[in-house]
Amino acid sequence: MSPKTLYDKIWDAHVVHEDDDGTCLLYIDRHLVHEVTSPQAFEGLRMTGRKVRAPERTIAVPDHNVPTTADRVDGIDNEESRIQVEALDKNVREFGLMNYYEMNDIRQGIVHIVGPEQGWTLPGMTVVCGDSHTATHGAFGSLAHGIGTSEVEHVLATQTLIQKKSKNMKVEITGKLAPGVTAKDITLSVIGETGTAGGTGYVIEYCGEAIRALSMEGRMTVCNMAIEGGARAGLIAPDETTFAYVKGRPHAPKGAQWEAALAWWKTLYSDDDAAWDKVITIRGEDIAPVVTWGTSPEDVLPITGKVPAASDFTGGKVGAAERSLDYMGLTPGTPLAEIPIDAVFIGSCTNGRIEDLRAAAEILRGKRVKDGVRAMIVPGSGLVRAQAEEEGLADVFKEAGFEWRLAGCSMCLAMNPDQLAPGERCAATSNRNFEGRQGRGGRTHLMSPAMAAAAAVTGRLTDVREMMGEMA
Amino acid sequence: MDKFEKLTGIAAPMPLVNIDTDMLIPKQFLKTIKRSGLGVNLFDEMRYNQDGTEKPDFVLNQPQYRDTEILVAGDNFGCGSSREHAPWALKDFGIRAIISTSFADIFYNNCFKNGLLPIALPAEAVEVLMKDAEKGSNARMTVDLEAQTVTTSDGESFSFEIDSFKKHCLLNGLDDIGLSMEKAPAIDTYEAQAAQARPWV
Numbered sequence: 001m002s003p004k005t006l007y008d009k010i011w012d013a014h015v016v017h018e019d020d021d022g023t024c025l026l027y028i029d030r031h032l033v034h035e036v037t038s039p040q041a042f043e044g045l046r047m048t049g050r051k052v053r054a055p056e057r058t059i060a061v062p063d064h065n066v067p068t069t070a071d072r073v074d075g076i077d078n079e080e081s082r083i084q085v086e087a088l089d090k091n092v093r094e095f096g097l098m099n100y101y102e103m104n105d106i107r108q109g110i111v112h113i114v115g116p117e118q119g120w121t122l123p124g125m126t127v128v129c130g131d132s133h134t135a136t137h138g139a140f141g142s143l144a145h146g147i148g149t150s151e152v153e154h155v156l157a158t159q160t161l162i163q164k165k166s167k168n169m170k171v172e173i174t175g176k177l178a179p180g181v182t183a184k185d186i187t188l189s190v191i192g193e194t195g196t197a198g199g200t201g202y203v204i205e206y207c208g209e210a211i212r213a214l215s216m217e218g219r220m221t222v223c224n225m226a227i228e229g230g231a232r233a234g235l236i237a238p239d240e241t242t243f244a245y246v247k248g249r250p251h252a253p254k255g256a257q258w259e260a261a262l263a264w265w266k267t268l269y270s271d272d273d274a275a276w277d278k279v280i281t282i283r284g285e286d287i288a289p290v291v292t293w294g295t296s297p298e299d300v301l302p303i304t305g306k307v308p309a310a311s312d313f314t315g316g317k318v319g320a321a322e323r324s325l326d327y328m329g330l331t332p333g334t335p336l337a338e339i340p341i342d343a344v345f346i347g348s349c350t351n352g353r354i355e356d357l358r359a360a361a362e363i364l365r366g367k368r369v370k371d372g373v374r375a376m377i378v379p380g381s382g383l384v385r386a387q388a389e390e391e392g393l394a395d396v397f398k399e400a401g402f403e404w405r406l407a408g409c410s411m412c413l414a415m416n417p418d419q420l421a422p423g424e425r426c427a428a429t430s431n432r433n434f435e436g437r438q439g440r441g442g443r444t445h446l447m448s449p450a451m452a453a454a455a456a457v458t459g460r461l462t463d464v465r466e467m468m469g470e471m472a
Numbered sequence: 473m474d475k476f477e478k479l480t481g482i483a484a485p486m487p488l489v490n491i492d493t494d495m496l497i498p499k500q501f502l503k504t505i506k507r508s509g510l511g512v513n514l515f516d517e518m519r520y521n522q523d524g525t526e527k528p529d530f531v532l533n534q535p536q537y538r539d540t541e542i543l544v545a546g547d548n549f550g551c552g553s554s555r556e557h558a559p560w561a562l563k564d565f566g567i568r569a570i571i572s573t574s575f576a577d578i579f580y581n582n583c584f585k586n587g588l589l590p591i592a593l594p595a596e597a598v599e600v601l602m603k604d605a606e607k608g609s610n611a612r613m614t615v616d617l618e619a620q621t622v623t624t625s626d627g628e629s630f631s632f633e634i635d636s637f638k639k640h641c642l643l644n645g646l647d648d649i650g651l652s653m654e655k656a657p658a659i660d661t662y663e664a665q666a667a668q669a670r671p672w673v
């Protein structure tokens with residue numbers, strides 16, 4: 001047998017049919033559905049009289065629009081948001097979907113946090129969702145990617161997708177990370193290196209000692225942003241860390257099934273002599289805590305750096321950098337660590353898991369949010385929230401002056417009332433710093449949870465290592 | 473789905489790189505449960521002032537580009553989210569083809585499901601087409617899917633690559649869900665085999 005990559009192995013296990021030109025019908029093991037990208041797909045089924053082929057493989061949860069304030073138990077004020085969430089409720093019932101976490105279920109949360117938490121995401125699976133950050137699930141060694149609404153409809157109707165195979169890219173992070181450097185810094189640094197189109201046409205497998213050393217939470221953070229590097233999916237081969245995380249989850253296999261699953265999962269790795277179309281290697285030791293300065297996730301610099309000038313770039317990037325600097329209201333040459341902020345957002349499918357909250361709490365313990373800074377923590381799921389309360393993290397946040405919210409996407413994309421005002425500057429743990437992403441005219445700097453917590457305390461972008469010095 | 477065969481129309485230049493899906497259609501317009509009516513909000517934040525008046529500098533607000541059917545854009549068009557609202561908004565505005573050096577993967581796929589043709593060409597070709605688009609409404613560009621060519625108003629022609637299955641579906645306006653449903657027996661067989669091999673899934 002010819003050597004294969006992990007991607008090759010998962011792909012081969014899911015091909016239903018292959019045409020002469022390589023167009024494949026790929027079987028989908030898990031289909032996650034949220035309220036924003038699904039109404040038109042269900043409407044399409046209704047119009048054509050089609051059914052959902054595998055309601056037991058379809059998992060639905062509202063997350064993008066839901067308010068994250070405690071009063072949401074009384075219903076959603078915004079009419080359009082309410083209609084969209086109600087449409088999901090109705091579609092779940094009408095099409096007989098079997099796995100639904102409604103807004104006030106404690107297990108509700110961001111779809112990419114709920115899936116792994118409930119054990120829906122398992123190694124070797126194909127997972128899709130009408131959402132680009134489906135890449136998150138690749139952390140389990142499952143082939144997971146975002147699809148558009150027409151494809152959502154296609155999966156609902158057929159439990160398959162029409163696909164052509166992508167190319168294989170290996171991103172290796174060697175060695176160890178320095179203190180204060182996290183999974184978020186890895187994934188941002190990779191995008192800084194490859195650019196936002198560097199992964200287009202590829203599926204990335206992240207590997208190397210620094211990746212192996214990450215927890216599942218950290219691995220999810222890394223894979224989550226594969227899409228920001230242009231890649232359709234990011235993968236990490238499953239190992240003991242993965243198995244330990246999966247074991248005992250509500251929908252993970254049990255007993256003899258577990259043993260059988262484990263035996264297969266252990267074959268899911270890239271063969272030593274597998275062929276790669278592109279390889280990138282980064283030394284873990286070279287990665288610093290980073291922040292973004294512009295309006296593209298590739299605009300990454302170490303926190304010790306300075307705001308660049310448009311003339312530092314070439315080609316189409318010159319104009320883009322000019323536009324970014326103008327939008328972000330930044331002057332070239334300003335040290336990044338001197339940029340004042342107005343708001344802090346800790347949450348999202350990139351960094352809304354328990355480990356992220358622990359990292360933020362570590363920095364915030366016994367400290368206060370700087371006067372005038374609005375700071376918010378939005379746990380990725382109701383269960384993450386409950387755990388953080390149990391561990392006493394919620395008290396740390398509240399005492400520091402953070403708002404402690406219910407689970408949802410919240411200010412990651414500001415579809416609910418959590419938004420930046422024009423010109424407001426935010427230290428955010430989410431994944432996109434696009435113009436207007438967190439509210440029209442809002443300015444976003446992406447960073448790790450620890451860095452965002454540090455910024456909350458000082459009121460400016462801050463090198464978290466300075467505060468770690470204080471703690472030691 | 474609408475067919476796409478051949479189109480001669482006004483092309484607008486948008487040389488900006490990394491035009492993302494949040495620029496194409498900001499999130500406040502994702503609350504719709506319909507596919508139609510998004511054209512007025514295409515490029516909303518670039519196109520309108522906060523008070524809803526038009527920004528006169530924005531290319532699609534200029535008189536000669538109001539009836540644009542083809543966009544010529546900078547690298548990595550459509551990056552960001554999977555929202556199909558982006559192609560829906562483009563389509564609803566009247567745009568049928570987009571030309572760039574590269575497209576984000578999900579956006580690229582979404583276009584084909586909506587009768588929209590994304591065309592990837594080398595940087596030199598895009599540069600020539602961008603110049604042609606800058607000439608305004610008197611210059612009409614032609615996109616021919618069957619022949620896989622884009623032709624400037626001066627008759628300079630560039631060939632582009634396209635996946636044969638995607639081309640076939642677009643030329644004939646085929647609904648690919650229908651096509652896949654015809655393969656139901658193969659899906660049944662796969663499911664039966666997978667249930668044996670991986671019963672825990």
Ligand code: SF4
Pocket residue numbers: 063064110111112131133348349350408409412413430431
């Ligand atoms: S948290 Fe943000 S990126 Fe993640 S699914 Fe929600 S909106 Fe998308």
